[in-house]
Amino acid sequence: MSALLLVALVLGLLVLRQPVVVILGAVTAYCYAVIGDGEIGWIIVDAWEAANRELLLSIPLYVLAGNIMSRGAMATRLIRVSQALTAPVPGGLAIATVLSCALFAAVSGSGTVTLLAIGAVMYPALVDAGYPRSFALGLLCAGGTLGIIIPPSIPLILYGVMTQTSVTGLFIAGIGPGLLLVTLLVAYSLARYGRIRTGAWQRQEIRAALKSGVWSLFMPVLILGGIYSGYFTATESAAVAVVYAVLVETLIHRQLGLRDLYAVTGETVRLLGALFPVLMLALSLNMFLTYEQLPETLVRSMSAWIDSPTMFLVLTNGLLLLVGCLVDIGSAILILAPLLQPLAVAQGIDPIH
Structure with missing residues (x-):
C-alpha cells in the first residue's frame, strides 16, 4: 500500500509539472515518514553526512573554470586554432566545431558550458559559411554532449559520488568513447557537407x-596530465583549473577584471543553486535506501527476470533513453545510479562500464 501511494504521489507531482527538486523532496520525505521510522529530521542529518565529501567541491570549481574561459578569450582562441588547422579540409568548419567542443569539454567538464561557449561563436560562422541552420544546431548540440563523456566530466563525478566508484577510473574510461564520438561526428559532417570549403x-x-x-x-594537458599521473586528485585538478583560468585571463590575455570575475562567480552560483538541493536530497534518499536494503531486494527481485548481461544492458539503455526525454542528465544520474549499479554488479558488469 505504501508503495502504491508513493507511485501516486510521484505521478501527481509529474502531472502538476513540479520541478525535480520538489518531486525528489516529496519522495524522500515520504520514505522517511511513512516507510521509515517517521523521523523526517533524519533527512538533513543524512544529507549532510553524505554530502560532506571533498570530491563534491570539484563540481562548482569545474563549472566556474569553464565559465571563466567562456567569458574570457580562452574559448575563442581554442576555436581559432581549430579553424586554422582545418581550413583547407572539405567541411573544415564543421570539423573545427567538433574539435573545439572536444577541447573545451576537456577543461570545463560541462556539456552546457561547452555548448554555450562554442555555440555563441560557431553557430553564426557555420550559417554564414553555407551550412543549414538545422545542421549547425544539431552539430553544436551533439558536440556539446562531449562534455558529458570527455574527462573531466561533471556527470561522471556525480555517478562516482552516488555509486562510490573511482572518479579517476571513470575519467580514464571516458577517453575512448569520447574520441569515438568525435570521430563519428567528424565522419558524419564530412559525409553530409564535405563539399563546403x-x-x-x-x-x-x-x-x-x-x-x-x-x-x-x-590547460587540458595540465589538468588531465595531473589527474592521470596521480599528481592531482579530481578536486585538486578543479582548483588548479580555476586558478589557471583566472591567471591566464587576467594577467596574460587581460580579458577579465575583478568585476567580470565577480559576475562570472555569481552566474556559477546561480547555476549550481539548482543542482545542489537535488544532489543533497538524492544523497539522503540514497542513504535511506541503503538502510532499508532496497538495492539488495531489487537485485533479488530482478534476477528472476533478467538472465543475462546483454538483456540488462538493452533494458537499461531503453530506460535511460526514456528518462532522458523527461529529465536532465544530472537528475537522472542522482535518481537511477544507486538503483541500477547494484543490478549491473549482480550481472557481472563492471560499475565503470
Missing part, C-alpha cells in the same frame, strides 16, 4: 593561432 592553409594564420592559443591548449 572554407579556405586554405595559411602558415602565418596557423602560427598566429597557435601562438595566441598556447595557454588555452596547455
Whole structure:
C-alpha cells in the first residue's frame, strides 16, 4: 500500500509539472515518514553526512573554470586554432566545431558550458559559411554532449559520488568513447557537407593561432596530465583549473577584471543553486535506501527476470533513453545510479562500464 501511494504521489507531482527538486523532496520525505521510522529530521542529518565529501567541491570549481574561459578569450582562441588547422579540409568548419567542443569539454567538464561557449561563436560562422541552420544546431548540440563523456566530466563525478566508484577510473574510461564520438561526428559532417570549403592553409594564420592559443591548449594537458599521473586528485585538478583560468585571463590575455570575475562567480552560483538541493536530497534518499536494503531486494527481485548481461544492458539503455526525454542528465544520474549499479554488479558488469 505504501508503495502504491508513493507511485501516486510521484505521478501527481509529474502531472502538476513540479520541478525535480520538489518531486525528489516529496519522495524522500515520504520514505522517511511513512516507510521509515517517521523521523523526517533524519533527512538533513543524512544529507549532510553524505554530502560532506571533498570530491563534491570539484563540481562548482569545474563549472566556474569553464565559465571563466567562456567569458574570457580562452574559448575563442581554442576555436581559432581549430579553424586554422582545418581550413583547407572539405567541411573544415564543421570539423573545427567538433574539435573545439572536444577541447573545451576537456577543461570545463560541462556539456552546457561547452555548448554555450562554442555555440555563441560557431553557430553564426557555420550559417554564414553555407551550412543549414538545422545542421549547425544539431552539430553544436551533439558536440556539446562531449562534455558529458570527455574527462573531466561533471556527470561522471556525480555517478562516482552516488555509486562510490573511482572518479579517476571513470575519467580514464571516458577517453575512448569520447574520441569515438568525435570521430563519428567528424565522419558524419564530412559525409553530409564535405563539399563546403572554407579556405586554405595559411602558415602565418596557423602560427598566429597557435601562438595566441598556447595557454588555452596547455590547460587540458595540465589538468588531465595531473589527474592521470596521480599528481592531482579530481578536486585538486578543479582548483588548479580555476586558478589557471583566472591567471591566464587576467594577467596574460587581460580579458577579465575583478568585476567580470565577480559576475562570472555569481552566474556559477546561480547555476549550481539548482543542482545542489537535488544532489543533497538524492544523497539522503540514497542513504535511506541503503538502510532499508532496497538495492539488495531489487537485485533479488530482478534476477528472476533478467538472465543475462546483454538483456540488462538493452533494458537499461531503453530506460535511460526514456528518462532522458523527461529529465536532465544530472537528475537522472542522482535518481537511477544507486538503483541500477547494484543490478549491473549482480550481472557481472563492471560499475565503470
